Amino acid sequence: MGKIKIKKNDVWIDMTPMSDVMVLLLTFFMLSVNFTKNEVVKVITPGSTTMAKVSSSAVLDITIDPEGRVLMSTDKTITMQKALDQMLKDRETNLTPEQKQEIINFNQIGIPVKSMPDFLTKSHEDQVKLIKVTGIPTDSLQNREDKMSEFQLWVKAMKNGYKEWYNDLSDAEKTEVSATKLEINIKADKATPYSAVKLVIAELQDINESRYKLVTQAKKLEE
Amino acid sequence: MAKKKESKQKKMTTRVDFTPMVDMMMLLITFFMLVGSLQKPQAMHLTMPAKDENMQAEDKDKSKTENTITLYLAADNKLYYYIVDKKEDFGNPEFLQETTWGKEGIREVLRNHRHAPTKVLMDARTQLDSWFNNLPKSQQELNDSVYNRALIMIKKGHVDIVENGQLNKAKYDKVDKDMKNYEETNMVPTLAVNIKPLDNSNYDNLVTILDEMQICCIGKYVIDKINDKDLPILEGNGINIQ
Numbered sequence A: 001m002g003k004i005k006i007k008k009n010d011v012w013i014d015m016t017p018m019s020d021v022m023v024l025l026l027t028f029f030m031l032s033v034n035f036t037k038n039e040v041v042k043v044i045t046p047g048s049t050t051m052a053k054v055s056s057s058a059v060l061d062i063t064i065d066p067e068g069r070v071l072m073s074t075d076k077t078i079t080m081q082k083a084l085d086q087m088l089k090d091r092e093t094n095l096t097p098e099q100k101q102e103i104i105n106f107n108q109i110g111i112p113v114k115s116m117p118d119f120l121t122k123s124h125e126d127q128v129k130l131i132k133v134t135g136i137p138t139d140s141l142q143n144r145e146d147k148m149s150e151f152q153l154w155v156k157a158m159k160n161g162y163k164e165w166y167n168d169l170s171d172a173e174k175t176e177v178s179a180t181k182l183e184i185n186i187k188a189d190k191a192t193p194y195s196a197v198k199l200v201i202a203e204l205q206d207i208n209e210s211r212y213k214l215v216t217q218a219k220k221l222e223e
Numbered sequence B: 001m002a003k004k005k006e007s008k009q010k011k012m013t014t015r016v017d018f019t020p021m022v023d024m025m026m027l028l029i030t031f032f033m034l035v036g037s038l039q040k041p042q043a044m045h046l047t048m049p050a051k052d053e054n055m056q057a058e059d060k061d062k063s064k065t066e067n068t069i070t071l072y073l074a075a076d077n078k079l080y081y082y083i084v085d086k087k088e089d090f091g092n093p094e095f096l097q098e099t100t101w102g103k104e105g106i107r108e109v110l111r112n113h114r115h116a117p118t119k120v121l122m123d124a125r126t127q128l129d130s131w132f133n134n135l136p137k138s139q140q141e142l143n144d145s146v147y148n149r150a151l152i153m154i155k156k157g158h159v160d161i162v163e164n165g166q167l168n169k170a171k172y173d174k175v176d177k178d179m180k181n182y183e184e185t186n187m188v189p190t191l192a193v194n195i196k197p198l199d200n201s202n203y204d205n206l207v208t209i210l211d212e213m214q215i216c217c218i219g220k221y222v223i224d225k226i227n228d229k230d231l232p233i234l235e236g237n238g239i240n241i242q
Helices: A016-032 A077-090 A097-104 A113-120 A124-133 A150-167 A171-176 A194-206 B019-035 B053-060 B106-111 B119-133 B137-142 B144-156 B169-177 B203-215 B230-236
Strands: A059-064 A070-074 A183-188 A211-218 B042-047 B068-074 B078-082 B096-099 B192-197 B220-223
Touching (some): A059 A194, A070 A077, A097 A113, A183 A194, A194 B203, A211 B203, B078 B106, B119 B144, B137 B144, B144 B169, B203 B220
Antiparallel strands (some): B068 B078
16 A cells, blocks of 8 residues: 655645724724723613714713713813813812822712812722712702702803813814803613712703703614 | 856746735734724704793693693613593593503504504604605705705695605795795694603613604604602502602
8 A cells, every 4th residue: 555645735824814804894993992091980871762972072971870960071181171170169178189080090080179188098999989979969068058069060160161161272273163162971880779860960950051962872762 | 366156047936825915914903893882873863942931821821732742761771651622621631641662662552643644644754754765865965955945845834745656846935935834724733742851761762762752753852850749649549759
């Protein structure tokens, strides 16, 4: 019996088509992606059949978690910086620039201003935990004639912050910015009790904010 | 001196190995898939009345009682509706009925309301949609504002601006000129909805019912508080309000 000679084949696989497909896929993902902001408290929003999209700039997100805690975030860091400065002044609290930056890096405001210095001494894990269980106080502050709550002060400070930023722009830059005002997005969890939402809306009405956008997920209409 | 070699072009294989490139692409794709969400969230507009006590009381009485429906959103995703023909009847617990969410439940109730069925408005909107969608693409952009305005008219009860899947331009213009005071006998009655979520209902219920307002073409709706008049209705039916 003769020896079977195994012919050595060249096993080179051409990867060019594969890489073509990959480039295509990559382009698709790069173009269609919306970067999700890294927020400490995330909520699952309810579904609706509306077609309008949430705008991506000039928004003030008010997050209400299932336990009724209120958190706030905005898309521009500068707005948050200005608002934070304003709030620190209002609430007579002092922070160094580094400390301020640390607060802003969380992307979400979720603790009372007065407790910020104490908050900054904690480890990062504890800070995240604290934000998750605290929230911005919605009860009206003592020693204030206008009976405003810290939440209302934050909304006002954020709005002012954005306005200041907008007013500092040159005329040419202004034409490129579509919104002259911050838009309020209410982002509550499916399971958030209505009483919590009612409280937030009532406080907003108190400071003459009566137009909001409710953030929802796309849902198919059953027919 | 070294002997000069005859320059002979060596044939090189020009094959490039793409495997590392593919590896890298895979990594990048994975990164983009994980870091972002594909869908942008949808926004639902909500305008609440400014806090003005005097104005509200007047406004509430504008709609006729028989064209009104009151919805109570209660705990455990329960939904109740309340329809009365006469103002004096309001407060009688007997008229409260329970329904379910979605197409078979609340939508049917709104569609087939005794005095102001939204069925008529929804049909008109379907016709308006078909008119708009059959326009050539270039025309659609131009007519976008017309579409939106026509939708508002339909929500107000001017269903005769559409006929056989077409927009009746003459009638549209007539209504457009003076929408506020335009009163024609063939204007259909429109439903006014009082949405009254109880404190123990959840946010999902509220958004679902607001969405239903859009689906059913209802222009007049208000999110209202539970007041003294509602209490006997709810208590009479053993509904927990806290």
